[in-house]
Amino acid sequence: MVKRIRVAVVAALGIATLVAGPVTTASAGTSIADPAVTTVSVSPNPIVVKGSETVKVTFTAETRDDASKVTGVIKPEVGVETRFDLSKDADLGSGKARWKYSKDFNRQSTPTTWTFQAVVGDSTPVSTGFSVKQVYETDFDDIAATPSVVSEGGWVTLSGVLRQNGAGGWAAVPDARVHLAFRPLGGSYSRLPASVETNGQGRFWLKAKASKSGHWRAEYDGSPTRLEARSETDRVDVRAEARSSRIVDFGARPDPVTEGDRLSVGGRLQLDTRHGWDGYRGQKVAILFRADGSSRWGQVGSDWTDHNGRFGVAVTARRSGDWRAEFRGGDGVKGSGSRTDHVTVRKPEPAPEPERAASRVISFNASPEPVRYRKYLRFTGKLQVDDGGWEGYRAKVALYFKATGSTKWRYVKTTSANGSGKLYTKTVAYGSGYWKFVFKGDDDFYGDSSRSDYVKVRR
Incomplete structure (x- = not known):
C-alpha cells in the first residue's frame, strides 16, 4: 500500500513538472528517482x-x-x-x-x-x-663480464643496463639497486655482497674478486611498481696464479776454451711447489749466446729437462761471449732465465811446419821449335826429390804458359810424373811464348819450377 502511494506521488510530481516546468530541489526535494x-x-x-x-x-x-x-x-x-x-x-x-x-x-x-x-x-x-x-616488466640488456679470463684473485666487472617495459615501451630504470650473483661451474647461484644503484641511463657496474671459473649475472628485486628480474649470464674463466720457476747451477765449460773445441752448456730447471723447489721435468729450455761486442742474444740450441730438471747441450766454440738459458714458461708456470756465464775462446796454436825435403824439375824441353800455328807442342822433363839422394818422384805437375809481351803466367793443364819422375804431355800451339812445369809440393817435399823454354809459333 505504501509503495502504491509513493508511485502515485511520483506520478503526480511528474505531471506537475510537465505542466509547471522543472521542479527544483528546494521546492520538490529532487528531480531524480531513487536509485534502482x-x-x-x-x-x-x-x-x-x-x-x-x-x-x-x-x-x-x-x-x-x-x-x-x-x-x-x-x-x-x-x-x-x-x-x-x-x-x-x-x-x-x-x-x-x-x-x-x-x-x-x-x-x-x-x-x-x-x-x-x-x-x-x-x-x-x-x-x-x-x-x-x-x-612493469623489467629486464637487463648489454650484460658483459670482463675480462673473460682472469688470474685467481683478480677483479671481474659485470656491467649492463636495467630497463622496464612501461606504457610507452622499454625505457631505462634509474636509481634502482642491482645485486651481483655468481655460480661456479657445476654449482648454483649465490648472491655476493656487491650491489649498486643504476645511473640516470639505467647503467650499472658491479665489481668483485674472482676465485673460481663460473657464470656471473645481475639481479633486481623489483619494487611496488616493477617486477624482479634476473639477467643473462656471462662466463669468466679463472686461471690459478702462475707458479714460479728458476734455473740454477747454470754454466758453460771449459773456460777458457780453444776455438773449434766442444763447449758444454747446461744447468737445472726447478719449480716452486708446496714442498719447496723441485726439479721440473719434461720442459724445453733454450740456450742463448751473445758474442762480445754485440747486444743481440741468439738461440744456438735447446734441450728437454730430465726427471731432475737437468738440461744441457754441447756446442762448438767459435767466439768469446756470454751464455745463458731461458725457460719460456708453461701452463700455470712463469718463465725464468739463468745467470749469464762468460767464456773466452782462444785461437789455436799454429801447427808446426812439417819437415819437408827439396824437389826439382829438370830437363824441361818444349818442341818442336819453331812450331806451326795449331800444331801440337810436346813437353818433357823430370821431377826429382831429395830423399837421401836425388831420385824420381811420382806426383802431379802443372804446365804454365806466358805469352810474348805478357807478365802473367797462365795455367794450361796438369800431368803426372811416373815412378821414375819422367814427365810428358802435349798441347796445341796458338801463340809464341814461354813454357814451364811447376810442382807445387806436398806434405813431404817443397815445390819447384822448371826453367822456362821459349817457342815461336808460325802462321
Whole structure:
C-alpha cells in the first residue's frame, strides 16, 4: 500500500513538472528517482597488472524493482570515461537481480584511482572507487663480464643496463639497486655482497674478486611498481696464479776454451711447489749466446729437462761471449732465465811446419821449335826429390804458359810424373811464348819450377 502511494506521488510530481516546468530541489526535494541499483562492486580491487599480463576485471551491480537494463560507466581520475551495458547474471527474487560486465586491463591501463558507476534509467546512479596498479616488466640488456679470463684473485666487472617495459615501451630504470650473483661451474647461484644503484641511463657496474671459473649475472628485486628480474649470464674463466720457476747451477765449460773445441752448456730447471723447489721435468729450455761486442742474444740450441730438471747441450766454440738459458714458461708456470756465464775462446796454436825435403824439375824441353800455328807442342822433363839422394818422384805437375809481351803466367793443364819422375804431355800451339812445369809440393817435399823454354809459333 505504501509503495502504491509513493508511485502515485511520483506520478503526480511528474505531471506537475510537465505542466509547471522543472521542479527544483528546494521546492520538490529532487528531480531524480531513487536509485534502482542497490550495490556495485569491482573484482579484483585493486587491479594489479604485472608486466605484460592481462587482468580480467568483473564489474557487478545489484538492482531492485525489476530493472530491465543497467548501464555502467568507468572513468580514470583523469581521462576519458567508458560506457557499457551490464548483462543480467542472476535473478535474486522479489524483483532483485545481479548484473555483470567483464573488461580486460593491461599495460596500457592508466595506473590511478578509477570510478565505477551503475545506473538504471533516470534513477540515481550508484558508484564505487577502484584502483589500477601497474607493476612493469623489467629486464637487463648489454650484460658483459670482463675480462673473460682472469688470474685467481683478480677483479671481474659485470656491467649492463636495467630497463622496464612501461606504457610507452622499454625505457631505462634509474636509481634502482642491482645485486651481483655468481655460480661456479657445476654449482648454483649465490648472491655476493656487491650491489649498486643504476645511473640516470639505467647503467650499472658491479665489481668483485674472482676465485673460481663460473657464470656471473645481475639481479633486481623489483619494487611496488616493477617486477624482479634476473639477467643473462656471462662466463669468466679463472686461471690459478702462475707458479714460479728458476734455473740454477747454470754454466758453460771449459773456460777458457780453444776455438773449434766442444763447449758444454747446461744447468737445472726447478719449480716452486708446496714442498719447496723441485726439479721440473719434461720442459724445453733454450740456450742463448751473445758474442762480445754485440747486444743481440741468439738461440744456438735447446734441450728437454730430465726427471731432475737437468738440461744441457754441447756446442762448438767459435767466439768469446756470454751464455745463458731461458725457460719460456708453461701452463700455470712463469718463465725464468739463468745467470749469464762468460767464456773466452782462444785461437789455436799454429801447427808446426812439417819437415819437408827439396824437389826439382829438370830437363824441361818444349818442341818442336819453331812450331806451326795449331800444331801440337810436346813437353818433357823430370821431377826429382831429395830423399837421401836425388831420385824420381811420382806426383802431379802443372804446365804454365806466358805469352810474348805478357807478365802473367797462365795455367794450361796438369800431368803426372811416373815412378821414375819422367814427365810428358802435349798441347796445341796458338801463340809464341814461354813454357814451364811447376810442382807445387806436398806434405813431404817443397815445390819447384822448371826453367822456362821459349817457342815461336808460325802462321
